[in-house]
Amino acid sequence: MNYFEAFILAVIEGLTEFLPVSSTGHMAIASALMGIGNDEFVKLFEVAIQLGAILAVVVIYWKKFFNFSDWKFYLKLLIAVIPALVFGFLLNDFIDSTLGNPVFIASVLFAGGVLLLFIDRWFKKPEITDERAISNGMALKIGFFQVLAVVFPGLSRSAATIIGGMSQKLSKAAAAEFSFFLAVPTMCAATGYKLLKGYHLLNAENVKLLLVGNVVAFIVAIIAIKSFISFLTKHGFRVFGWYRIILGIVILALFLSGYKIDVN
Incomplete structure (x- = not known):
């Protein structure tokens, strides 16, 4: 991997990590087209640059994350993250096998896309507008929705948890x-685990790469996060x-054309 390829992947991570479109699918395509999809460091890089995206969230919502008097906020996050950690550990072998299957990822992307076409019709009367x-119990249920994204790569963690919240x-x-x-x-847990293994x-x-x-992912994620909520509210x-x-369809076409798509 060179610096240009690192830049491209980081831009993709920053743009797609918090959108309901699957960063996994996008980086699989980019890595395949650039011919670096089989490199072990690339696989580590694609996970490790999530730290930049994480930092973007913390910076934008710093008042929320550093309000240590609001212990209930931290408790809700802990409760919500537990299901993904447990099922991710228990189903690690299954998840690894699906990550290397471009047909599976393409199918999940397609099915998830069909689902999103109807989401706006299903949840028309929200009652909660504030995290407090x-x-x-709600946090736990949203956490179980996140499990779906852990078990089915390509579903999108963002899509699963937003739908869970709605x-x-x-x-x-x-x-x-x-x-x-x-x-x-x-993402801290996933990144820490990947770095420990690699x-x-x-x-x-x-390390320079x-x-x-991470710097590029951070900058792009700042822009994406600030734009996404406004777009979602207006356009669904x-x-x-x-x-x-x-x-x-594109991932499936690339696979059938002979490109090696592997996001293990």
């Missing part, structure tokens, strides 16, 4: 914000649904 009104009568904006909040402990790949040059990737999920359907 989310109960521990199923608990959160407004689109409130559901999106809680999805951002929940991303912090979830620490032997961290030579001086690779990771630093560049339909455009993301069509986009996912097209992306699923």
Whole structure:
């Protein structure tokens, strides 16, 4: 991997991590087209640059994350993240097998896209517009929605948790914000685990690539997060649904054309 390729992947991570379109699918396509999809460090890089995206959430919502008197906020995040950690550990082998299956990822993208075409019709009467009104029970249920994204790569963690929030009568904006909040402990755990497993790949040059990737992902994620809630509130999920359907078809077409698509 060179610095240009690192830049491209970091831009993709920053743009797609918090949108309901699957960062996994996008980076699979980019890595395949650039011919770097089989590189072990690339696989580590794609996870490790999530730290930049995480930092973007913390910076934007710093008053929420550093209000230590509001212990209930931290408790809700802890409750919500537990299901993903448990099921991710128990189903690790299954998840690894699906990550290497482009047909599976394309199918999940396509099916998730069809689902998003109808989400706006199903949840029309939200009752909760503020995170403080989310109960521990609601947080746990949203956490179980996140499990779906862990078990089915390509579904999109953001899509799963936002839909989970809306199923608990959160407004689109409130559901999106809680999805951002929940991303912090979830992605920290995933990134820490990946770095621990791949620490032997961290030579001086690779560390520089990771630093560049995280900085770029941070800057792009700041822009994406600030734009997403406004767009979602005005336009809903339909455009993301069509986009996912097209992306699923593209991944399948690339695979059938002979490109090696591997996001293990």
